[in-house]
Amino acid sequence: MSQSETALRVIKKYPNRRLYDTETSAYITLADVKALVMEAQRFIVQDAKTGADLTRSILLQIILEEEAGGVPMLSTAMLEQLIRFYGHAMQGMMGSYLEKTVQTFIDIQGKLAEQSRGLYDSGSFSPEMWSQFLSGQAPMLQGMMGNYLEQSKKLYVQMQEQMQQQAKQMMGAFQAPPPKK
Numbered sequence: 001m002s003q004s005e006t007a008l009r010v011i012k013k014y015p016n017r018r019l020y021d022t023e024t025s026a027y028i029t030l031a032d033v034k035a036l037v038m039e040a041q042r043f044i045v046q047d048a049k050t051g052a053d054l055t056r057s058i059l060l061q062i063i064l065e066e067e068a069g070g071v072p073m074l075s076t077a078m079l080e081q082l083i084r085f086y087g088h089a090m091q092g093m094m095g096s097y098l099e100k101t102v103q104t105f106i107d108i109q110g111k112l113a114e115q116s117r118g119l120y121d122s123g124s125f126s127p128e129m130w131s132q133f134l135s136g137q138a139p140m141l142q143g144m145m146g147n148y149l150e151q152s153k154k155l156y157v158q159m160q161e162q163m164q165q166q167a168k169q170m171m172g173a174f175q176a177p178p179p180k181k
Helices: 030-038 055-068 076-085 091-121 127-174
Strands: 009-013 019-021 026-028 043-047
Touching: 019 030, 030 043, 030 055, 043 055, 076 091, 091 127
Parallel strands: 009 043
Antiparallel strands: 009 019, 019 026
């Protein structure tokens, strides 16, 4: 294992909002942090004074900058829906659901890239090859989407069961104690 696989890279955030990479002993920008994410390097951002973990805050800041420039990934309606889940009983489950959905999307993307690799690498690229490739994609995509929908259904059922358990616990707290004999 390399050092980057075993240890988290530590980035310190100072009160002047500057970020300091302790591995390279240099100040870095949000663009540099984004590059670490794109390279799948593990890191943590800590407040230089308190040591508090600021990683999520920095990642959200990167997302904010990405959303402000170019073509946004998150629509206004989606952001409104996400905000509505904060403080809601389903908040914890929603995070898990979104994480699993994104991972499924990444898996599908990876399988498509793997299957199409031969088309891009070979010198004998022809319309017939494209036709064969695309005709083979429909069943595979149906299977992957079916698996995705099945996972979503299972997660939704788990969310409902968790809500029912929480409701039972809440109602149990409001029940009158049994009469004394």
